[in-house]
Amino acid sequence: MGRDYFLDKDALVDKQGNIYFVFTNYNPPGYLFAYLKYVYTSRGLWKGYERVLPYYGVKRLIKLPQRFDYEPCYGVTYPVVYLSEVKEHLRPEEGLEKIVRESPKDKATEALIDFIYAHEIDARNAGVTGSLLLGIAHENSDVDLVIYGDKSSEDFLHSFPGFQRDDDWILETSRNYGLSLEVAKRLYNNKTRGIYKGVKFSVLFVNEKPRRYCEMVCRQAGEIETKGTIYGDVKALYYPSSAVLQAEKEYEVISFEGIFSSVMYGARKVSVKGALMQCNDKEVIVVGDRRVGGYVTPDM
Structure with a gap:
């Protein structure tokens, strides 16, 4: 049985089939901090789904067509999903377990499995999010690998030599955030994103423990x-x-x-x-x- 609590990078499917991603480990009673990413239109590249958040960043996120609630503990407004609207909870660790077990033959998942074994990643402390978790990946989909926990996260950073550089990320970051190319280059870290066997990878780190809501006011x-x-x-x-x-x-x-x-x-x-x-x-x-x-x- 999967865990019954929610963590950053978990995916949610609501009763209308819209797909959201949780982005914190602390969530109020009755609802979750999560942003809308995919809606089904039958025309989308992701098996009929289309992305409503094509690029990340707070300025783009606040324009999403979803519910936003004011949080009095933090004095800010967050995108939220009510628990009563959640139909399915998808966990990255279960998504990775399924991929490793079934070994599907497509470019992204083959690269992912090869990467895990080549770099001795403990699959018990890892997961996969994004379109691979959702089962809606296309032939050019990226891999979003999740590493759970303090020790596993730091061990990965200290041992992994780095990916082939992803110049597209540098250009997109410069345009999306209004930064110079020089600053975008200095923000880029080839240990957390890059290209492996022709597939774009990002490595995301998640605390495996939920946090208490409203720890700070x-x-x-x-x-x-x-x-x-x-x-x-x-x-x-x-x-x-x-x-x-x-x-x-x-x-x-x-x-x-x-x-x-x-x-x-x-x-x-x-x-x-x-x-x-x-x-x-x-x-x-x-x-x-x-x-x-x-x-x-x-x-x-």
Whole structure:
């Protein structure tokens, strides 16, 4: 039997057949933080499904045709799905188990299975999300590999030499986020995305434990732009990313823009812009606020 709780990167199918993805490990009673990604039109490339979120990023996400609710604990508005509307819960670990067991013969899944064995990934701490999890992949689909847990995530980063560089990601990130090509190149990490045997891969890291909802209560305190040294452990790899910034004072940085997670992992000089929040007894800079936007970029 699969786990009965929800984690980041899980997929949901509602009663109308729309497909959503969960993006946190903390969810309020009665509903989930999740964004709409696919709707069935019979004309879509993904076995009749079409993507309604073709590119990631908070500015695109807030335009989705789905329900958004204000969260009083965090002082922001999130896309949500009510549990009463969920028809099916798809778990990445079960999706990977099925692929490994059945060994389907298509380009993406063959590359995935080869990658797992070649790099000695423990399938018990891994999963697959995206179109492969949903069973709607097409011949040119990407592979979205999920690694669960602190140790497995850091072991992978420390042992994997890296993919062949995906120049398309750099160009798309530059256009999608309005960044220069030079900044996009500095954000790119070939250990978390790239090309393997002709297939595009992304590696996503997920805390395998659910978190308690409303651990922090936050209020908005304006916006901030500053420089300093960021220190991030494995929590920087998860979504939303979290790290400590030492600037004129100490802040916690929480990023809802996944492109900045690699920059937040480790220690380096950075420039940061975001919404300033007062959360419990600490100051937090939120990157990806719908009003402020923001960034975490490495300084030269």
